[in-house]
Amino acid sequence: MATGRTHRPATRSRGIPEATVARLPLYLRALTALSERSVPTVSSEELAAAAGVNSAKLRKDFSYLGSYGTRGVGYDVEYLVYQISRELGLTQDWPVVIVGIGNLGAALANYGGFASRGFRVAALIDADPAMAGRQVAGIAVQHSDELEKIISDNGVSIGVITTPPGVAQQVCDRLVAAGVTSILNFAPTVLSVPDGVDVRKVDLSIELQILAFHEQRKAGEETAGEDAVAASVPKETPKGPDGDVPVVMPA
Amino acid sequence: MATGRTHRPATRSRGIPEATVARLPLYLRALTALSERSVPTVSSEELAAAAGVNSAKLRKDFSYLGSYGTRGVGYDVEYLVYQISRELGLTQDWPVVIVGIGNLGAALANYGGFASRGFRVAALIDADPAMAGRQVAGIAVQHSDELEKIISDNGVSIGVITTPPGVAQQVCDRLVAAGVTSILNFAPTVLSVPDGVDVRKVDLSIELQILAFHEQRKAGEETAGEDAVAASVPKETPKGPDGDVPVVMPA
DNA sequence: ATGTCTTTGTGAACGCGTGCACAAAGATGG
DNA sequence: CCATCTTTGTGCACGCGTTCACAAAGACAT
Incomplete structure (x- = not known):
């Protein structure tokens, strides 16, 4: 394992366990906080505590990314922020559409956490004609007739569904047909999608x-x-x- | 089955795998839909498809609850709805408080999925004096000074945190001190709580x-x-x- | 340069969750 | 009452994820 210098990825690239991927955002958040306080380096122990995980787990997670980190010292905060951001694909801009501008959709549109990390709300879409044209979070709501055009014009690949459950599947189908390949679903329904499309669901209930x-x-x-x-x-x-x-x- | 008699729980009570618990609400939702359509029985294959899981997994999940189900026939929908509801503790009423009535908090207060399944919004709490007294989703917002009193008066054991991240930990501490033992956290922060308190987090970012x-x-x-x-x-x-x-x- | 001390990176063991595949249970029809 | 057919319940094997524990790497002081 990285017997020497060549900090080469090794295992890298492929094969990052799903469980590890799910924790990277957590580490990134903790690291960003440290970065803002101008902390130069951090040990696996400290960072693990900040992220609420076991330190051995954290080190193993990082080992999948490569051998960043210096024995006896710890990890360089800025460097690690960059590496994780790149690994997660946050060094690029991800246009996102939110479909279904009810209470929840509006709340998400106003949520600051979106823009902060490479995500940009490209459009708000609703099926209610009365909503069209209204401003929510400084963005004009567009009617769902425009859905396909909006997706392709903006090169949107991530869609957020906050519609009532009854229409979630058809909205999903249209999003996928238009080119969306990742969906974050807040509607309490099981969505079926073709292979190659990722769905994550958030369900309060x-x-x-x-x-x-x-x-x-x-x-x-x-x-x-x-x-x-x-x-x-x-x-x-x-x-x-x-x-x-x-x-x-x-x- | 229904042969009644021996059907003793066996493994029951203790030892239901966490992964299984997380799927029970999914099954319950699918079963409720079937119930509304007056479907009397359902096979593991059908139900699994409706819930979006593997049928073997579903059968194994149910086996932890007991031996409900009849070979050659399937599961009795109503009976299963009852059993899962009871297992999840939904046959009783759970008063819930939501702390932090911003966009998201208001959206949750308006969310119908709450009341539908044994959960009742007992109070909305916000630190902003200007919010106090305002009606959100038909419920008057109360000032956070009242937090402890509200918790104990209503016997609240589940709290939802939708505050800004900066104050989430102190709100959490107060909730726990007042007697809350389960927390659903929407703030992008790692909460630390004493043993015996459950925290689940929902993090869009x-x-x-x-x-x-x-x-x-x-x-x-x-x-x-x-x-x-x-x-x-x-x-x-x-x-x-x-x-x-x-x-x-x-x- | 050498020794000491800190912290990483990872081999190895373990436990949980998943899915296959099949025997057993029971319904149904003759 | 027996045969057949459907569907459950589960033993078993496998793979993923977690955790321990430690050797190796390197910083730092002398």
Whole structure:
């Protein structure tokens, strides 16, 4: 492994684990903060703490990118910011369209985090004629009839869907047909897309349900000792000592 | 089944894999849709397709909950809806507070997906005195001075943070101190919490950066064939024209 | 130059999650 | 009651991701 000088990529290029890719933005954020404070170098231990991960994991993650870092010293902050940015493709400009300008779409349009990192809101699109022409976050909303033209004129490859679930799939289909190959979906629907198109979904309802599961578990463990009743908070007797015979039986 | 009797949980209660928990809401959504169409039973194959997962995975997931399902027939939709709801803790009411009523907070308050599944917005909280008293989504915004009182009066255990990143940690600390044990964080910051408190984060910026990575990769592969081999499977040299010798070197 | 001390980079072991493939369960028809 | 056919539930193997633990690399002081 990089026995010597030739800081050559080695493993590099291909084969960066998906889990690592998902953490790179986290590291980048922490590094950017350090950069703004003019911190020159940082150790894997410090950076890991700032990013909320294990230091060994961080070092292994970085090892997939190459051998940046100096033993006994740590990592050069600016250099690492550049390398990660380049790896993530943030050194170029990514025009993005947001389809569905309701509450959420408008919130995203106003979200500063977009522009900060190479992403530019190229257009806001909505199916409601009444929305067309209105300004949201300083950008004029365009009608969805223009969707295909907007995509191709601006060379958009990333689309954000914030429409109601009922129309998400057809919006998705149109985006893909027009040339979009990456979609961030906020609609609570499973989107089907052809190979080669990436979809990531953000679903609040699901996140809350996962939290509820763990919350219920915590509550259940507290009152686990007492079975019958008790339970200061009417917790429904989750499943304590079991005894949960199906209340409803299928036909 | 429904043969009733022995169907004892077995593995049940404890030990449901995290990955499975994360998919239960997905199944539940698909099942609810089937229920509304009055579909009585569904096979693992059909349900898996609707939820966008592998059918073997789905069956294994359900096996952690117990042996619901009838061989040769499939699963009883209503029964399964009930079982998953109960497992996720959705048969009870979860009061939730949203802290930080900016664009995003307001969007979430208006989001219908909340109320639909056992979650109830108990309060909207903001630090801006000018916001206090204003109605958002039919709920009066309260000042953050009231935070502790609101939490305890309503028995809130789930908090949603939609504040600017700078104050997210202190809001988090106050929520936890007041008794909140599950947090959904939309602020782009790493939150540190004591053991026993769950945090899930939703970060648009990170999602976009992950998409950008894959997008760049795709673009790189397209132009990769032009140098050496036509390579039916252009796996190597994914980073464009390459030639990416470190442009900046660390000190 | 040499020794010491810090921190990286990674081999290796482990655990979780996924998917295959099939035996067992039970419905259905004759 | 038996045969057949469908679909579940799961044993097993594999691959990915995480973590430990340590040798090697290099900075720094003497």
